[in-house]
Amino acid sequence: MPERQLRLLVEYDGTDLSGWQRQDNGPTVQGHLEDALAAILQHPVRVTGASRTDAGVHARGQVAAFTTTRTIPVEGVRRGLNSLLPPAIAVARVDEVGPEFHPRFSATGKHYRYLVWNRRERAPRLARTAWHVYAPLAMAPMHDAAAILLGEHDFSAFRAVGCSARTTVRRLDAVALSRPEPDLVQLDVDGNAFLRNMVRILAGTLVEVGMGRLSPAQVAEILSSRDRTRAGQTAPAHGLELIEVRFEGRRADRRAAPATAGADLGQDV
Secondary structure, three states, rough: OOOOEEEEEEEOOOOOOOOOOOOOOOOHHHHHHHHHHHHOOOOOOOHHHHHHOOOOOOOEEEEEEEEEEEOHHHHHHHHHHHHOOOOOOOEEEEEEOOOOOOOOOEEEEEEEEEEEEOOOOOOOHHHOOOOOOOOOOOOOHHHHHHHOOOOOOOHHOOOOOOOOOOOOOEEEEEEEEEEEHHHHHHHEEEEEEOOOOOHHHHHHHHHHHHOOOOOHHHHHHHHHHHHHHOOOOOHHHEEEEEEEEEEEEOOOOOOOOOOOOOOOOOOOO
């Protein structure tokens, strides 16, 4: 039988997962998907994901792919997966793609969202999805700092120490801040690619600006310095969510918004 490649749109709550990549010492998204697919297809399966999200990070737009010679319909694959996967993971869509498709290398951009609960009192409903920062955050300087990050730059100052990327130059098309609720700060970052922990370090740095510990001018200096020790802390993983991965020929469902607009990047899918 000819080999087919199937693409998955995957959603997950990363709270109790050890990240995307399969590991021997904890449950992962890749591990659960591969085990479920092996049970459905009756052969070992290797699943490749677009973003290797860390432990605790969530997704509503993760894209993955695998190959099989089985002729089971795509809807049968989706239903079978959702009957076997744990409640924290769901497959929203399955479609067949050509052999040239690769979830990571074919991607032209990604959209991440970071949430900050900005009130002294905790919000139990957001305990798994938002970083609790009780000090008041000033939005105006945060907008100014976010605007500095737009465009193509060397983001060495905003990557994890162990990041092994061959190049540290990335392009950010949108860094948008908004308050969908009076006490909830939402950061949407849209770019062509990201370094390890980049969005979380950007979030931590912008929070430092909102608290008055850093100025927008200092953010520009940090960016130019390429020195990780000068940027803000790495924000907690649980506030981060992968919203969308974009591919050539696929219209983006979210429009890039200027950082100074203070607007969301668009409706979720």
